[in-house]
Amino acid sequence: MDTASPAAIDVEEIHKSFGNVEVLKGVSMTAHRGDVISMLGSSGSGKSTFLRCLNLLEIPNAGTVAVNGETIAMKTAKNGLPEPADMKQVARIRTKLGMVFQSFNLWSHMTIMENVIEAPVHVLKIPRTEAIERAEAILHKVGMYERRDYYPSHTSGGQQQRAAIARALAMEPDVMLFDEPTSSLDPELVGEVLKVIRDLADDGATMIVVTHEVGFAREVSSHTVFLHEGRIEEQGKPKEIFANPSTQRFRQFLSSNL
Amino acid sequence: MDFQVIIDSMPSLLEGMVLTIQITFLSLVIGFAMAIPLALMRVSKNPLLWMPAYGYIFFFRGTPLLVQLFLIYFGGGQFREQLEMLGLWVFFREAYFCAVFSLALNTAGYTAEILRGAIGAVPTGEIEAAKACGMHGQLLYRRIVLPKAFRLAIQAYSNEVVFLFQATSLVSIITLMDLTGYARVIVARTFDIYEIYITAALLYLCVTYGILYVFKKVEHRWSAHLRQRDTDDVDEAAITASMH
Numbered sequence: 001m002d003t004a005s006p007a008a009i010d011v012e013e014i015h016k017s018f019g020n021v022e023v024l025k026g027v028s029m030t031a032h033r034g035d036v037i038s039m040l041g042s043s044g045s046g047k048s049t050f051l052r053c054l055n056l057l058e059i060p061n062a063g064t065v066a067v068n069g070e071t072i073a074m075k076t077a078k079n080g081l082p083e084p085a086d087m088k089q090v091a092r093i094r095t096k097l098g099m100v101f102q103s104f105n106l107w108s109h110m111t112i113m114e115n116v117i118e119a120p121v122h123v124l125k126i127p128r129t130e131a132i133e134r135a136e137a138i139l140h141k142v143g144m145y146e147r148r149d150y151y152p153s154h155t156s157g158g159q160q161q162r163a164a165i166a167r168a169l170a171m172e173p174d175v176m177l178f179d180e181p182t183s184s185l186d187p188e189l190v191g192e193v194l195k196v197i198r199d200l201a202d203d204g205a206t207m208i209v210v211t212h213e214v215g216f217a218r219e220v221s222s223h224t225v226f227l228h229e230g231r232i233e234e235q236g237k238p239k240e241i242f243a244n245p246s247t248q249r250f251r252q253f254l255s256s257n258l
Numbered sequence: 259m260d261f262q263v264i265i266d267s268m269p270s271l272l273e274g275m276v277l278t279i280q281i282t283f284l285s286l287v288i289g290f291a292m293a294i295p296l297a298l299m300r301v302s303k304n305p306l307l308w309m310p311a312y313g314y315i316f317f318f319r320g321t322p323l324l325v326q327l328f329l330i331y332f333g334g335g336q337f338r339e340q341l342e343m344l345g346l347w348v349f350f351r352e353a354y355f356c357a358v359f360s361l362a363l364n365t366a367g368y369t370a371e372i373l374r375g376a377i378g379a380v381p382t383g384e385i386e387a388a389k390a391c392g393m394h395g396q397l398l399y400r401r402i403v404l405p406k407a408f409r410l411a412i413q414a415y416s417n418e419v420v421f422l423f424q425a426t427s428l429v430s431i432i433t434l435m436d437l438t439g440y441a442r443v444i445v446a447r448t449f450d451i452y453e454i455y456i457t458a459a460l461l462y463l464c465v466t467y468g469i470l471y472v473f474k475k476v477e478h479r480w481s482a483h484l485r486q487r488d489t490d491d492v493d494e495a496a497i498t499a500s501m502h
Binding site: 055057087088090091092094095097098099101103104105106107108109110118119122123124150151152153154164167168171 | 381383384386387388389390391392393394395397401402405406409480482483484487
C-alpha cells in the first residue's frame with residue numbers, strides 16, 4: 001500500500017436515491033494503489049449502484065468522488081439534482097477507471113480485437129498499429145488471443161467477459177471496477193474469469209470487485225466491505241472478518257452464501 | 259398485345275428511367291443528410307431541439323407527398339416576387355428542383371423517424387460501456403450509437419428507399435419527363451394503354467429489384483455478428499489446442 005501519494009479512489013458519503021427509495025445512505029471508501037477491495041452484500045444492498053457512482057454512470061445525490069486526488073466537480077441542475085459540472089472532466093476520469101460489467105456489454109458489431117482497440121485509438125488517440133500491438137499482448141494475457149477476430153456472439157460467456165476485461169485493461173486504467181463479473185456466467189465458466197481477475201490482483205492492479213463469490217473475496221481481496229441496505233455494515237481484512245464476523249447480518253450473509 | 263409499340267417506345271421509356279433514378283438518388287442523398295441531424299434533434303432532451311424536429315417529422319409524415327409537391331411547385335409561383343428578391347426564383351421556377359426539393363424534405367422526415375427508433379433501440383449496456391471508456395458527446399455518437407443505429411435501421415430504410423423510388427412517379431404531374439411522364443405521353447399518342455403501362459411497371463420492378471439487391475448485400479456485410487460463424491477461415495485445431 002502506498003499512502004504517500006493520493007488515494008487511487010477516495011469516495012466520501014455517497015448518497016443515491018431512485019425516486020423515493022434511498023439506495024445508498026452515505027457510503028465512504030478509500031482505495032490506495034494495489035488495494036483489492038471486494039464488496040459483498042445481498043441483492044438490493046446497493047453495491048452495484050455504489051460502483052456505478054464511482055465513474056458517474058449513476059449520478060450520486062450527494063457526496064464526492066476523487067480519483068488520484070482529483071475531485072469530480074459537480075453542480076446543481078435546474079431540477080435541483082446534482083450533475084457533473086464538466087463532462088470532459090468526467091470522460092477524462094473515466095479513462096482512468098476500467099469498468100467490467102455483469103453482462104459484458106461488448107460492442108456486438110465489432111470483433112474482439114476491434115472492441116479492445118476502439119477506445120485506445122479514438123479516446124486516447126494512440127496510433128492504430130501501436131494499439132493493436134498492445135491489444136495483442138493483453139489478449140494473450142486473458143487467453144483470448146486466438147479469438148481476436150471473432151465477434152462476441154461467436155464466443156462463450158466466459159470468453160466475452162475475458163474480452164471485456166481486456167477492453168478495460170487496454171485503457172491502462174489506474175483502477176479496475178468489476179460489477180458482478182461472474183454473475184451472468186454458467187457455473188463452469190466462472191473459474192476462467194476469476195482466474196483472470198486473480199492474475200490481475202497478483203500483478204498489483206488496484207481493483208474494486210462487487211461480487212457474490214464469497215470464497216473469491218476471501219482469498220483475493222486485501223479489504224472486504226459488506227453492504228447492507230445502503231450502508232457499510234461491516235468491513236475489514238478478509239482474514240479477520242470472515243473468521244470473526246462482528247455483526248449479525250454479515251454472519252447471516254456468510255452462512256447463507258457458503 | 260402489340261409488341262412493336264413496346265419496342266418502339268423503349269428508348270423514350272429508358273430515357274425517362276434515367277431521370278427517375280437521378281431524382282431518386284439526389285433526393286435520397288439530400289434527405290439522408292438532413293435526417294441524421296433531425297433524428298439527433300428528435301432524441302434530444304432539450305425542447306428547443308426536439309420540438310422543431312417533432313413538428314417537421316409530423317408535418318411531412320402527416321401530409322400527402324403530392325400536396326407537398328404542389329405546395330412547393332405551384333405555391334412557389336405565388337411568392338415569385340419574394341423569391342426573386344431572395345434570389346431563389348431560379349430554383350423554384352424549375353420543376354426539376356421543386357421535385358427533388360419536396361422529395362428530399364419528405365424522405366428526410368420518414369428517415370429521421372426510422373433513425374430515431376433505431377437510436378432508441380441501441381442497447382443501453384453498450385452505450386454505458388462506451389461512456390465508461392471515456393467516450394461522450396459526438397465521439398460516442400459517431401463511433402458507437404450511429405453505427406449500431408444504422409444496422410438496426412437498414413431494413414426499414416430499404417423500404418423507405420423503395421417507397422421513394424415509386425413516389426418519384428408523381429413528378430410527372432409537374433411536367434417532368436420521368437418514366438411515368440414518358441409513359442403518359444406515349445399513351446396519349448398511341449392509346450396502347452396496357453402495353454405501355456405494363457412496360458413501365460416492369461421497368462420500375464427491375465430497378466426495385468436492383469435496390470433490394472444492394473441493400474441485401476450491405477445488410478449481409480453488416481450482420482456478420484448475427485450469423486453463425488463461417489468456420490472455413492479459421493484454424494479450429496489451433497484454437498482447440500490453445501484452449502487446453
